[in-house]
Amino acid sequence: MTATGHERNQSAKAHVKREPLFHVSKRDRIPLWKSITIRAVAILAALLLSGILTIFLTGENPLAVYKYYFVGAFGSSFKVWNTLQGTAILLGIALALTPAYKMRFWNTGAEGQVLIGCLATAFIMWKVGGTVPDGLLIPLMLLSALAAGILWGVLPAICKAQWGTNETLFTLMMNYVAIQLVECFLKVADKTGSNTVGPNLLKNGWLPKLGGQDYLLNILVVAVLTVIVYVYLKYSKHGYEISVVGESENTARYIGINVKKVIIRTMVLSGALCGLMGFLLVAGTSHSIDSNLVDGRGFTAIMVAWMAKFNPFFMVLASLLLVFLDKGASEVSTRFGLNQDYSEIVTGIILFFLIGCEFFMNYQIHINKSRLPARWRKEAVADKKEVQ
């Protein structure tokens, strides 16, 4: 765009007809090593920038700062489990979103879909817990979480399929409806006004600890889910239909795919998986609920899925990266007495770089040699050879 704008300015001044300094063209495809290099450079640049920022704010030795990132994420076995659990939850939500996004259904409502799953789980634990054995209670919690997630996902889908209602905004609004419902539950269930309903009220229906580890079950469930989602999208008929609808609704209609059905079916799936993540969050680990339990991960997951180009295995890496940064940055902020929100700034910076680097993967920049000063030309040619 810059190049074309430049071009016009140049041609407007008819007497200085020069070619633009560079022009941009779309790549056909990009070899894997090159896309990995571009991403790595982007991540390094982002780390460098956030490092500089940290030094500016704390005046500390940069190496110490980077060391604390690793200490924060992997410094003890507790921290490793914590990082893995965080990765599992973020990855799980991203997996839940993937079918919808592959269909180009902009589901910005994962936050609410997960939270309403949490609420349904907590509600059953609170209301039914103690009156029936756990063997019955847990399936009941799971079913209600799935149902709640589906309801939150399918309402926008039906409206989208039926009337073309804008799903980005609809799902976004549903988040806040879910948050207020949770607030309402908190006030009903806990009369002390503590704004959280904790383990003392949700005594029954805890998922079993595998091998004595709090988080192992969640991690295993998400690992299985990763494979299932991959197979579903890549090798099933449904997965094929989803990608056709995503590429072009008209093509889908032309080859006889019922677009409305696919939209609704996919959002039922997406919502159900979000509900499942809510169930795991409450019954598996937190055993408590408050309106900030999902903590923005419904939005972060969108970026995980999108950065990984909807490939479940790349998503593992993307969510690990983001959780690593988050834990690392909060360690840095604790050590240097900074505010916890420091980690969100670092996350934001890395996201900007990863978003920006997409450009260099999708497009190629050709530098116009005739515009460079003579002494640079040789180097530019050399660069170009390297690129090709």
Added chain:
Amino acid sequence: MFPTIIQFIQRAILQGTTLLYGSTGEIITEKSGHLNLGIPGIMYIGAISGVIGGFMYKQSVAQMNTVLALLIPLFSCLLGSLLASLIYCFLTVTLHANQNVTGLALTTFGVGLGNFFGGSLIKLSQNMGSTATSIALTPIAKVYKTKLPFADKLGWFGDIFLSYGFMVYLAVILAVVAALVLNKTRVGLHLRAVGENPATADAAGVPVARYRYLATCIGGMVAGMGGLYYIMDYTNGIWSNNGFGDRGWLAIALVIFAIWRPLRGILGSYLFGALYILFLYVPVSMDKQPLLQMLPYVVTIVVLIFTSIRSKKESQPPAGLGLNYYREER
């Protein structure tokens, strides 16, 4: 009863003004085809930039000049929101990045930035040798909250219409100006063309990229002023982390409610402001209050569904909303 109603109207207007800035800014942005989901982040950035500017000024002089106390936070707010909008524009227009993802990242960043500096400004300034113990900007807030003359002498009329700081009126003026520019000028026509169908606009010789940059930056600055208003006027210059809450998203919701018309946005934002505080005035038990706080969102969803069912031409989102334009890919 009567004083309660006047107080309710006043509070609705005070509450709605933040939303009005946000929605006017987002309408200008969306008219260019950018669904900027970074607006909540930009509003945080605008607020904290104003706070930082005001804090620096307050620390550096013994006696504050009234005009400067007003202008310095305002300009630092505008500068901060401009920079934030530029990040968004650079990524989406120049680098063709996906708008939703960029916007969400900007919101993460902006909210983090706001809360970070809001929470650490004291500590950071102490590192640099200041002795301040709190970011009390109350003297600056006092300047921002100066009422119009005669406000106290005109009874209920003065209370409802004249009893606010200048930013409340500025919000209305900006919305009116936005409506006039969008609908009555050539620039507005071009901007709407860019939002509806960038390829056609490009063919007609409208510089699409420039319009998108301009609209998004101006829209971002207007929205950022909503953050400034919130801090300097609504909360009397006192920053509290996450205090701004979900107002940014509500402003985006308001754009739909206003069906992309700034004038309707004025009424809409006061209505949303009223819905936002309704729970304080309706006698319900504590545990039902969240259900009332849900109202603005439910109303937005209903409006969204109805406009899509009726599918009237005049009440649709800009056709190019959310789509990037790259000339070579037509």
